[in-house]
Amino acid sequence: MKLLFRRCMAALIDYAVIAVYATLLFGVASLLFAVFHWERNGSPFTGQLIGFLTLTLPVITYSCLSEQSRWAGTIGKKLAGIAVRADAQSSGMRILLRNLLKYLPWEMAHS
Numbered sequence: 290m291k292l293l294f295r296r297c298m299a300a301l302i303d304y305a306v307i308a309v310y311a312t313l314l315f316g317v318a319s320l321l322f323a324v325f326h327w328e329r330n331g332s333p334f335t336g337q338l339i340g341f342l343t344l345t346l347p348v349i350t351y352s353c354l355s356e357q358s359r360w361a362g363t364i365g366k367k368l369a370g371i372a373v374r375a376d377a378q379s380s381g382m383r384i385l386l387r388n389l390l391k392y393l394p395w396e397m398a399h400s
Contacts, residue, residue: 295369302365307348314343337399345396352388357381 321327355363357380361372373384 295371299363299365299369299371302368303352303363304365306364310348311344318343340399341396345392345399349388349392352391353381353384356384356388 352363356366356373360367361374366373
């Protein structure tokens with residue numbers, strides 16, 4: 290039960306980090322639209338692609354790189370005292386697959 294609580298706390302912290310990044314991204318995008326007077330009537334595909342490239346892909350990359358680093362975890366995992374452990378040969382692919390599966394429902398909800 291204690292491990293479940295720590296995992297939930299780690300996830301909440303990680304989602305708070307993601308929310309801060311998303312808020313900053315929204316602010317920068319709003320500023321760019323205001324300064325350059327860009328039209329906001331692009332296609333849904335273009336909007337989805339921009340969202341994926343600026344939000345989802347950086348979040349997945351952050352998760353994978355931080356879990357493969359010497360930290361062995363994201364900021365949330367580090368603060369919760371959780372470390373990612375994997376064998377040296379398959380750690381990169383397993384970490385990538387786990388993060389893709391973790392964020393797949395999130396990306397599907399966007400589309």
